[in-house]
Amino acid sequence: MIHVLASLLAGALVLLPMEGRSQESVPASSPAPRVVELHGELELDHIVELKVDQLQAWSVRAGGPTDPGNPLAAGHPAWALVPYIDGRALKGLTPLAVNLGSGLLQFHLRITPDNRDTWTHLLGPLTFERPVRLSVGLVEVDPFATDLTLDNRRAMLTVINWRWMLAAAMVVVAFGMAFCALAAHSTLLMERTATAQGGLSHRFSLAKVQLALWFFVVFSAFLVIWLATGNFDSVNGSILSTLGISAGTALGDTLVKAAAPGGAASPGQRAPGDNFFAPPWTVKRFLRDLVSDDEGCSLSRFQMLAWTAALVLVFLADVYDDLQMPVFGPELLYLLGLSSGTYMAHRVPEMLRERQRPVVAPPPANGAPTFSAAQPNPTTAARPP
Structure with missing residues (x-):
């Protein structure tokens, strides 16, 4: 009986440090990134700037050394983000500039072979401008939450400059x-x-x-x-x-x-x-x-x-x-x-x-004889050689 109690006590002492270490290794959950501001005109061949809250925390959490399974862990995952308009990813439009401290992403909106079909659907039907839902995210991954929605009309896509x-x-x-x-x-x-x-x-x-x-x-x-x-x-x-x-x-x-x-x-x-x-x-x-x-x-x-x-x-x-x-x-x-x-x-x-x-x-004005188009003029008829 004494041996059984000693074994149980030893097992409990071993499990307690492991439980403590596992709790310490789990990082505290941070707020999810969210697109909150748009600077610039949302129009083809224009440069726009998006402000994303918690972008730096997301970048460290997603691409830091604690996530070795992420293929983007070697650098900044923010450089792989692309704009999402109405839920469609504009492939190939990676940021021109990234500021993790202020959460700013800069994009040059242009048509590439990868996103030509997407732009065709976004720009039609023909109009001057219309509200869209604007966000950013990784390709083939759900985009970030955004404040730039259809309801508040804070993101207006210019189809044709008036x-x-x-x-x-x-x-x-x-x-x-x-x-x-x-x-x-x-x-x-x-x-x-x-x-x-x-x-x-x-x-x-x-x-x-x-x-x-x-x-x-x-x-x-x-x-x-x-x-x-x-x-x-x-x-x-x-x-x-x-x-x-x-x-x-x-x-x-x-x-x-x-x-x-x-x-x-x-x-x-x-x-x-x-x-x-x-x-x-x-x-x-x-x-x-x-x-x-x-x-x-x-x-x-x-x-x-x-x-x-x-x-x-x-x-x-x-x-x-x-x-x-x-x-x-x-x-x-x-x-x-x-x-x-x-x-x-x-x-x-x-x-x-x-x-x-x-x-x-x-009728001619000088009184000369007239001829119809069906009858040849005898004065201009063919003369014998």
Whole structure:
């Protein structure tokens, strides 16, 4: 019995120092780090500074010699922190400067290959600025707690600087007004055509209108994407193909008209009906000219106009939501090319019918004899050798 009591007493004496040592080795729990302040404008290509409470304590606790299992224990884990916006880590944006004593982290907000997709989701849809939740943390680890939340609106992400947006809008409006003035007072968007009375007139060209529409849509989207993301390589292969189809349609339309001898294709001939403002320019006339040929409303013109409007709508929606130009698949480009090809195929018989109409020449001022376009001038007929 005495031996048993002695053994129990010896065991108790051994356990007491071990328990004391284990308690001494456990460090006292310190408050978790928390993002409390933002200095600077939260905007692409800007430098911002974040103040984090308990940053030094977290750094020592996480990266000190007491945590040998941490791969960042050799230095300062604060140098591996990255910004978190709305819970998304901006990979590759490690601090430019770290001040553990004051808890300050400095970041240069920029787009890198690692965070390009993240920025695309953060910047869309298109707006000037919006509140976000801003924090910092290690990649693929929960970010620190933060006072910069959506509720207090203390962190406002600038998507597009309104000053640069105003400058870009002025450029687009200036070009647009100049284009509209030319279109209203010249044949910029029109083509010459023969009337049923044998005169010459003008009507709006569907091919030219389509080419002009795609030009302004892509031009405006390019400026907006550049202002928001700084990316000036936003034009992709499918957009170039779309512009190429539109340009090819306009060029083919011009070649078809130039291949028709006489009639409306002769630029030097004018007739009493060759009046640019006859009938007056109206929206009704504009739409009628786009969907009609010399025989009335044309299905090929209507489907080409409908597909152009649909693709422009999809294009604008993608730029607004994702701030990048959409990528049209090959099937969609084939469909657009088929629509343009059908339009061009119907233009050939239209030009043949137009060529058969006589064009009445205007009476000369000096009383000289006149001749119609369908009859050659005998004075200029071919002489025998």
